[in-house]
Amino acid sequence: MADPDPIGAVRPPLVVAEAVQKYFPLRGGLFARAAGSYLRGVDGVSFEIPRGASLGIAGESGCGKTTLARLLLRLLTPTAGRVLFGGVDLSTLGGADLLAFRRQAQLMVQNPYEAINPRFTIGRALAEPLIIHNIGTKEDRLDRVVEALTQVNLHPADAFLDQFPHQLSGGQLQRVGLARALMVDPLFLVADEPVSMLDVSVRAGVLNLMRTIARSRQLTTVYISHDLSLVRYVCDTSMIMYLGSVAEIGPTDAVLAHPKHPYTQLLVAAAPVPDPTHPAAEIAAPEQVPTPIGPGRGCPFKDRCPQVMPVCHTTVPPLSFVGPNHQAACHLYGPLH
Numbered sequence: 001m002a003d004p005d006p007i008g009a010v011r012p013p014l015v016v017a018e019a020v021q022k023y024f025p026l027r028g029g030l031f032a033r034a035a036g037s038y039l040r041g042v043d044g045v046s047f048e049i050p051r052g053a054s055l056g057i058a059g060e061s062g063c064g065k066t067t068l069a070r071l072l073l074r075l076l077t078p079t080a081g082r083v084l085f086g087g088v089d090l091s092t093l094g095g096a097d098l099l100a101f102r103r104q105a106q107l108m109v110q111n112p113y114e115a116i117n118p119r120f121t122i123g124r125a126l127a128e129p130l131i132i133h134n135i136g137t138k139e140d141r142l143d144r145v146v147e148a149l150t151q152v153n154l155h156p157a158d159a160f161l162d163q164f165p166h167q168l169s170g171g172q173l174q175r176v177g178l179a180r181a182l183m184v185d186p187l188f189l190v191a192d193e194p195v196s197m198l199d200v201s202v203r204a205g206v207l208n209l210m211r212t213i214a215r216s217r218q219l220t221t222v223y224i225s226h227d228l229s230l231v232r233y234v235c236d237t238s239m240i241m242y243l244g245s246v247a248e249i250g251p252t253d254a255v256l257a258h259p260k261h262p263y264t265q266l267l268v269a270a271a272p273v274p275d276p277t278h279p280a281a282e283i284a285a286p287e288q289v290p291t292p293i294g295p296g297r298g299c300p301f302k303d304r305c306p307q308v309m310p311v312c313h314t315t316v317p318p319l320s321f322v323g324p325n326h327q328a329a330c331h332l333y334g335p336l337h
């Protein structure tokens with residue numbers, strides 16, 4: 001029998017975003033509505049994530065990372081564009097197919113105290129996804145809960161079963177959050193700032209665990225983080241977003257070691273450097289506060305860009321290849337330069 005997944009074979013992507021947009025209507029006054037004002041949360045984002053690969057999404061607060069995560073999980077529907085999962089347009093799912101998708105695609109959120117019901121014991125909270133998806137008998141479920149606690153290094157597992165979330169530390173509870181997401185054997189895991197609320201001393205432990213489990217299970221993962229060192233540590237591919245758009249995407253080593261987009265260059269320069277005698281560069285202060293509201297013209301980064309050119313004020317830069325599998329949305333590399 002042929003090997004179903006020979007090494008080196010091109011695997012079809014599990015998740016595909018095709019020109020995905022999410023615009024939020026502005027509530028504002030009558031004028032705002034009459035003028036058709038909207039906020040461009042996510043503005044035409046495309047990428048593919050091969051099965052078993054990890055994509056890191058980074059960018060400053062408000063650039064659309066969480067909105068994009070929610071679109072990938074069909075917790076939001078796109079204003080335009082499509083998200084495909086295993087080749088199927090998420091917007092077409094309903095009934096049993098949607099339930100199956102809910103099982104296959106899991107979310108891990110930033111605040112573990114929000115993710116776990118405070119009135120449930122840890123044992124009950126972990127059994128909950130199995131109950132919802134009608135998996136196993138009561139005994140099977142208990143076995144799986146103990147196995148899951150052990151897998152996320154909460155030892156001895158029995159000691160955690162009857163505890164309540166407030167009795168655990170943030171790091172322990174985020175491990176429970178990971179265990180909970182894995183209870184139903186998902187194919188796809190989206191982790192939105194999974195360690196940013198944790199004490200620095202426990203971050204590495206939780207990240208290592210996530211990386212090891214994701215690799216051993218061939219999980220397809222999306223990690224969202226402000227922290228480029230996290231992205232560098234866990235992600236094969238990195239995508240840098242700016243005001244709802246992709247500024248740069250490519251292999252993590254290339255994007256973070258040789259950033260091409262001026263925004264990525266500023267982010268990388270501003271990220272903490274190990275040598276404390278080497279001061280980090282400051283990100284150029286915007287002349288105008290950038291906003292994802294209104295029709296917008298030209299490059300979204302033009303008001304902050306140290307290398308702005310006349311064309312940047314008039315034309316949105318398309319993604320252009322700057323290396324193997326590496327693209328940047330900047331006129332410095334585009335056909336108009």
Ligand SMILES: Nc1ncnc2c1ncn2[C@@H]1O[C@H](COP(=O)(O)OP(=O)(O)OP(=O)(O)O)[C@@H](O)[C@H]1O
Nearest residue numbers: 024039040041060061062063064065066067068292
């Ligand atoms: N339901 C909503 N209604 C209106 N605007 C929204 C809604 N959700 C998000 N936004 C706006 O969309 C933009 C993107 O928000 P999003 O939460 O995706 O950013 P983010 O990159 O996750 O930021 P952070 O790093 O702070 O978590 C922001 O301007 C936000 O205010």
Ligand SMILES: [Mg+2]
Nearest residue numbers: 065066067192
């Ligand atoms: Mg967010």
